[in-house]
Every structure is written in C-alpha cells, then in structure tokens.
Amino acid sequence: ATTLGAAAEQTGRYYGTAVAAGKLNDSTYVNILNREFDMVTAENEMKWDATEPNRGQFTYTNGDRILNHALNNGKRVRGHALLWYQQQPGWAQNLGGSDLRNAMMNHVTQVATHYRGKIYAWDVVNEAFADGSSGGRRDSNLQRTGNDWIEAAFRAARAADPAAKLCYNDYNTDGVNAKSTGIYNMVRDFKARGVPIDCVGFQSHLTNSAPSDYQANLQRFADLGVDVQITELDISGSNQANAYAAVTRACLAVARCTGITVWGIRDSDSWRTGQNPLLFDSSGNKKAAYTSVLNAL
C-alpha cells in the first residue's frame, strides 16, 4: 500500500488525523488529508465550548463541516469530546451541583443525538484521571457533581447513539503507571457492572519514545474486553522516526487495537508549536517518520 489509510486497512485498522475546520480551504492540507487518512477527529469543533457556546443553544456548523468532509470522502469520524474539564463554555464553568450535572448530561444527549448514526466512536469522557501517583480522579467541576458522573455520561451517550462505540480517552496513560491503572480499574468495574464502555483511547503525546511497556499496557486493557485506540499521536525529538515505528508495531501486535490517529497533518498544524512532532513537514512533504510508519503498517 502507498498511503497510511490503505496500509492500515490491510489489517482491518484505520489511520486517522485531527482536522481543523479552518484549514479545509487549504489545498495542500486537504490533498494530504484526502489521500492519506481514512479516519478524522475534529481537533476542537465538537468540544463543549464550540458546540454549546450559550446554554441550550447548540452550534454545529464547524463540526458538521468536518463530519461532512470526512463522510463525503469515504472516511469515518471519531467524535471528540463530549465531557472534558477543559474547553468548557464560560457558562458551564460557573455552574455547580445539580445545575451543572443537568447541563452536562443534557450536553451529552444533545450532541450525541445530533451526530447519531454518523460517528464511529465517541470520546465520551476525556482526561478525568489525575496525574501522579494517586491513581484517582482529577478534581474538576465535573467530578464534584458526584463520582458517578462518568458512568452517567456513558449511559446517556449509549441511549442517544446506540451505534457509536463509546470511549474513555486520556494522556500519560501510555505505559503501566498509577494513572493508567486507575483507569484500568474503572473500566474493569464498568464491564463487571454493565456500564456501556467499548473502547479506551491513549492520546500518546510523546517525546522520543513510547514507554517500554506500551504494548503490554494496550494489551491489558484489551483483555478487559474493550477496543483500544491511539487517539492523538504526536512524537517530538531526534528519535521520532523509530518511536513512530514502535508505536505502530505495538498497535498491530494487539488484536483489539483498531486504529491510530495522529494529532494533525503537517508540523505547522501541530498544537505543539515548534516541536515538529508530525508526519509531514510544514510544506506538506513526507518526513522520515512517515516512511517509518508506512513500512511498519
């Protein structure tokens, strides 16, 4: 195969990228997107601040642009993200208690209903666990509505869009550590109690290498009966090409690793300004890391 998407499809997987609606009129960007990738994530356009800027008033213009571009070009879409402690509209940041709880559940239901039947997988909850050694939940306005907020969100998303796979997504969870183990325990509990969860996303914002137990960590989650996906991959540093190959091989070695998404197309598109962590240079040329991925797929 000569493109990332076609190469991934050889093993039944996808190769995706984050897309910004504002770049869909950049022909270099769109040419690479259309040629190389078969899965799309909206980089910002489906987040809470973008979709519900005022309480109860939903705005889907830019999210729909990305969704329609993807579907019209034969690509699938990962929805990102229904609930997250960041990129909340100001009005939600000022709520608490049952008022916030009602608002967040309504948000999940409304957005998942708008996109019903069109989303491969939703990041229902993003980044809810604390960094460091506690293995516990992150303090946030969402967490303060009650420890059951994550399962309530998953149940609401399932009711609104029964066809979408429902994922939990986080960062610094790429190896076996306290944070990933806290999430592992939550997923195990959800599966035991019948809370609807289908997949776990590993953002994989990396520097120079993946943890040595990266594959083993993916596998232990897969062994719980969920799909695993690499959802926001970008790798900075001089060992970039080797690290991209290692991440690719790890996913291919785990049967339930269903796909990889890089967090942007060209280095100039990356949120990691100045770190050049992506597969295409700022002119849109393939980098060594691109070839390394294509050869590993």
Ligand code: XIL
């Ligand atoms: C980032 C976007 O890339 C930026 O454009 C935005 O300013 C901030 O958010 N984890 C996530 C993503 O789940 O949504 C974040 O995306 C990067 C970290």
